[in-house]
Amino acid sequence: MFDLNGKCALVTGASGGIGGAIARTLHEAGATVGLSGTREEPLKALAADLGDRAHVLPCNLGDPEAIEALPKQAIAAMGGLDILVNNAGITRDQIFMRMSDDDWQSVLDVNLTAAMRLCRGVMRPMMKARWGRIINISSIVGATGNPGQANYAAAKAGLVGMTKSIAYEVASRGITANAVAPGFIATAMTDKLSDDQKATINAQIPASRMGTPEEIAAAVLYLASSEAGYVTGTTLHVNGGMAML
């Protein structure tokens, strides 16, 4: 089950905790992986760790031209592009009354517009191949909202709407488009929280713990597999029961 031998996957934000775990899991399942992100060093380290079938493809997702070029670079490096995982995201948290246009725009640009451009860029090769998997990493806050994250929540909810529309359009061509919505996931960012803060968070989660990047990666692996060919336009919530949607 979930064999990705012969498939090529592009993962954005692969230098981060969740993106790195996604790349690692897809690679382990046999896929050739393209590791994209802004910071080249961690990408190189991950590629070196993975060994064969790993390609470093640095890209600044705030730069439209760089985004347009990325799918072509990925195909040149890997020989194809069957799976796209839009994982890269940034936050510019601020209470709504104080949120600047720039806070709003930069989050929308990277989290939503860049994902749209990449989805559009991979459509042609996937249509030709009559097979493709698009997996957009949304967030629980896209469904529930979160104080201080109007920009982030809007972008993450936007991803879900976009994903469903793409799913409609290309389902007849063997291409699926789905979203994964993580809840609280333990990463370098949450390591910095105090024990008290962690306890407060865990109290809101029926599973009484944060999720791991590997648990998000497992959801992505499923949606990337041939076995998930009849699953499209859905959002897979991976949140320990924190929001049952």
Place this chain on the structure above:
Amino acid sequence: MSDVADRVKKIVVEHLGVEEEKVTESASFIDDLGADSLDTVELVMAFEEEFGIEIPDDAAETIQTFGDAVKFISEAT
């Protein structure tokens, strides 16, 4: 009929699964040959590949009929 027209017709017949007689000069891909909007994008992709040309989006939108396609490709090649 020109060589370009023959090759275009072959692609249209194969892709849309229509009878060759229906692919006339004025046959509209969408209205007469049962194509949906995604089919028209795929036809353009197939034309690009067959003839080694690039058909920009704004030009692709003007290609509505079999005749339009033959004319555009004849001029571009």
